[in-house]
Amino acid sequence: MRTSSDSTLPAYDALVLGAGIIGTSTALHLQQRGLSVCLVDWQAPGSGTSHGNAGLIERASVVPYSFPQSPLALLRYAANRQTDVHFQWRALPAMAGWLWRYWRESAPGPLEQAAQDMLPLIERCVTEHDALIQAAGLQNLVRAAGWIDIYREPAAFAAAAADARALAGRYGLQADVLDSAALAAREPALLPHARMAGGIHWLDPWTVSSPGKLVQGYADLFCRRGGTLIHADARSLRPNTSGGWQLATPDGDLQAAQAVIALGPDAPELFRPLGYALPLAHKRGYHLHFQPSPDAPPPRHPLCDSRAGFVLAPMEQGVRLTTGVELALPDAPINRIQLTRAERIARQYWPLGQAIEAEPWMGRRPCTPDMRPIISAAPRHPGLWFNFGHAHHGLTLGPASGRLLAEMMTGEPTFTHPAPYSAHRFL
Incomplete structure (x- = not known):
C-alpha cells in the first residue's frame, strides 16, 4: 500500500x-x-x-420489471388503488420525463433487448454469490430452494403457467407448475379456505435469511x-x-x-x-416483520403474490412482508397504505402472527428508465x-x-x- x-x-x-x-x-x-x-x-x-429486500438471489428473473403497456392496466393504476404500485400525486410532475422514457423502453422490442442485455449478469448471479458465500463462511444464511409465485385467480395462473414454461424452455430454467393441491402440499400452512389457484415454484434462485x-x-x-x-x-x-x-x-x-x-x-x-x-429515479419500498408462532409458522419458501406485488419471506427476524413500488418525492414521509393493503390480502391465505416492529422499514431502489x-x-x-x-x-x-x-x-x-x-x- x-x-x-x-x-x-x-x-x-x-x-x-x-x-x-x-x-x-x-x-x-x-x-x-x-x-x-x-x-x-x-x-x-x-x-x-x-438490508431491506426480500432476500432473493433471482436467477429466474430474466425479464426486467417493466412499465405496463396495456391501456386497461394503465387505467387501473391511474386510480391509485392498487397494492403493487402506489404514487404520490405531487411527485408525478417531477418524475414525468423519467416515467415517459420508462414506458417507451418497456415496449416489446426495447424490453426484449433489455432482457438480452441483462442476461449475462443474471446468469452469473448465483455462481458469483456462491464464491463469496463459501469464502466468507456464510452458508448458514442461504438456501438453494427457490421461491414460489402464487396466484389467486385461475385465469392469471393459467397465463403465468404458460409464460413460465416458455421462459424455462428458452432460458434453461427449472420451474414446477403447481396446481392448488400441489401448492398446498409444498406450503402446508396455507389456509385451507384460501382457494388458491396455483403457483410457479422457481427452483434456480437462492434465498437469503438476512440480506x-x-x-x-x-x-x-x-x-x-x-x-x-x-x-x-x-x-x-x-x-x-x-x-x-x-x-x-x-x-x-x-x-x-x-x-x-x-x-x-x-x-x-x-x-x-x-x-x-443521469436519469436515476427512486422506487420506494417497505417491509415489516411478523412473529411466527406454532399457529403461524414461516413459509417454507418466499411467496410472491404477483398481482398484489408483495413477498412473504422467511427471515431471521420473522416473516418479512415486503411491498411493491411507491413513487414519491424524496422527502415524503413513510406511507403505510401498501403495507396495510398487502397485510390484509396476505392474511386471507397465510396465518401471519403479530407485527414485530411498530414502524415499517422504508428503502429506495435506484432505477434507470x-x-x-x-x-x-x-x-x-x-x-x-x-x-x-x-x-x-x-x-x-x-x-x-x-x-x-x-x-x-x-x-x-x-x-x-x-x-x-x-x-x-x-x-
Whole structure:
C-alpha cells in the first residue's frame, strides 16, 4: 500500500464509496485483483437499501420489471388503488420525463433487448454469490430452494403457467407448475379456505435469511483479507492535484488513484455536482416483520403474490412482508397504505402472527428508465467509475456487477461486453 506525500493517511489504489451489496462486492473483486482498496460509508455495511429486500438471489428473473403497456392496466393504476404500485400525486410532475422514457423502453422490442442485455449478469448471479458465500463462511444464511409465485385467480395462473414454461424452455430454467393441491402440499400452512389457484415454484434462485448480515459478512471478508473500511461522508469526494481522487475524513484526506461511486439511491449527490445528468429515479419500498408462532409458522419458501406485488419471506427476524413500488418525492414521509393493503390480502391465505416492529422499514431502489444498471467509467473524469442503478436486483447482481467493473478497471477481459451498461447512453 502506498503512502501519500500530502496526508498522514495511507493512499490507496481505489476508493469504493458505498458499502451496500454493490460497493462491497466491487471492493472484494478489486482486492482479489491485487489493488489496495478502501471501502467508505457513513453507516455499517448492508444497513441501507441492501438490508431491506426480500432476500432473493433471482436467477429466474430474466425479464426486467417493466412499465405496463396495456391501456386497461394503465387505467387501473391511474386510480391509485392498487397494492403493487402506489404514487404520490405531487411527485408525478417531477418524475414525468423519467416515467415517459420508462414506458417507451418497456415496449416489446426495447424490453426484449433489455432482457438480452441483462442476461449475462443474471446468469452469473448465483455462481458469483456462491464464491463469496463459501469464502466468507456464510452458508448458514442461504438456501438453494427457490421461491414460489402464487396466484389467486385461475385465469392469471393459467397465463403465468404458460409464460413460465416458455421462459424455462428458452432460458434453461427449472420451474414446477403447481396446481392448488400441489401448492398446498409444498406450503402446508396455507389456509385451507384460501382457494388458491396455483403457483410457479422457481427452483434456480437462492434465498437469503438476512440480506443485511450477508453484506456485513462480505465486508468482514474484505477486511480479513486486508481491506480498509472507513466511516465517512462520501459527498466530500473531489479530484486531487496528482490526477487521482481524495475524500475528507475526520482524520485527514484519503487519497486514491481511482474512485467508484456505488451509493445506490444516493449516487446523484456525487455525480450531479460533477456535471452528469443521469436519469436515476427512486422506487420506494417497505417491509415489516411478523412473529411466527406454532399457529403461524414461516413459509417454507418466499411467496410472491404477483398481482398484489408483495413477498412473504422467511427471515431471521420473522416473516418479512415486503411491498411493491411507491413513487414519491424524496422527502415524503413513510406511507403505510401498501403495507396495510398487502397485510390484509396476505392474511386471507397465510396465518401471519403479530407485527414485530411498530414502524415499517422504508428503502429506495435506484432505477434507470431503460432497466439496465450503470456500470461504467465516468465519461469526463479519468479514474472515476460508476456502479449503481440496479433497481429491484441489487442483491441479485452485486457480485456479478462488482466483477464486471473490477475487470474493466484493471484492464482484464470482461466476462460480457460492458457497452449496454455504459453511462454514455444517457449523455
